[in-house]
Amino acid sequence: MKYCKNCLNVSTRPNIRFSEDGLCYPCEIFVHPDEIDWGARAEALDGIRAFANAHKQSGYDCIVGVSGGKDSTRQAFYLRDELGFNPLLVSMNYPPKQISKRGVDNLSNLIAHGFDCINVSCSPQTWRRAMRHAFVKYGNWAKSTEFALFASVPRVATAYQIPLIWWGESPTNLLGEMGTLGSNAFDGNKLKYSNTLGGGDINWLLLAGFERKELLQYCYPSDDEMARANIRIIFMDYFMGEFTAHSNGTYAALRGFSMKAANPTVEPDYFGTGMLDEDFININMYIRYLKFGFGRTSDIVNTEIRFGRMTRDEGVELVERFDGNYDPDLFEAFAEYIGISPAECWDVIDRYVNQDIFDKRGNGDYVRRFKVGVGI
């Protein structure tokens, strides 16, 4: 395990790439907004707008997936008020027993600002069974829900014949997830090739006994279907200069978005602006930390370091304090929700701990063997 020389990105992150001189891909390609050739980007944007106007068939010229969170709030406003688009919003909702009150309120707040929105809900029974299977088989309960979430937007886009999909940020440019690298810095058509989605193939659920008719909302359109519908997915962050937890949280809060009181001793998102629409993501982020050695604090500080608002040493201090923190009180509720015991939950987690970088002392007590910022 090694660290990026500039930020705190790690070589254990799935699908990451480091340059020969030790920079992670996002640091290698980062350009400060003051140094961006905005004229060239405006030209690219004109081309995208012309594409949308030429091919829109339903009156909506673009579509964007939303949760009501900080990123989707900023995207919706930016598209409508700054770029002059007429977007259709699509929200894949968590089931009633999982979605948080804050998540409902934030989505309501966004829609109340005058947007058309299609809400997509999946059968909660299938949803929970799929979560359990994803958790037990991959140590990642969100694998199945991400299939539904990522599929929802292109599914509605093909149904409504809206050829332009905006997606907030490029996982390649922001995190170093090279699986989603497109033909240029804003091409998002490879979005489904992330480590989690792996191309969108649902065979892993069919093999586990799910019927295809239960999984219709989990099916990402095939490459052929996307090509026939002439769909283009565009990463919006390329056109915005800054698209970070810091900038988007501030922007959304000024428009009625509700945040959490930050409590990084149990939730490593020390801004309190992320992943607010349900609570179990806290456990997933903890498992991700045990698998790969980085958590939500790392994601935030890496961006802050690139934008020059934080030094690498300050980042190390925050990551040491907060990454790997989780909320133990959520375990029983999570176990009950997916239908296994808390003890079984810990058995599953144990199987996924990367023993090269952690030592185990007890349930939930894993000690890192690596030094933050240095590696192992």
Ligand SMILES: [Zn+2]
């Ligand atoms: Zn880096």
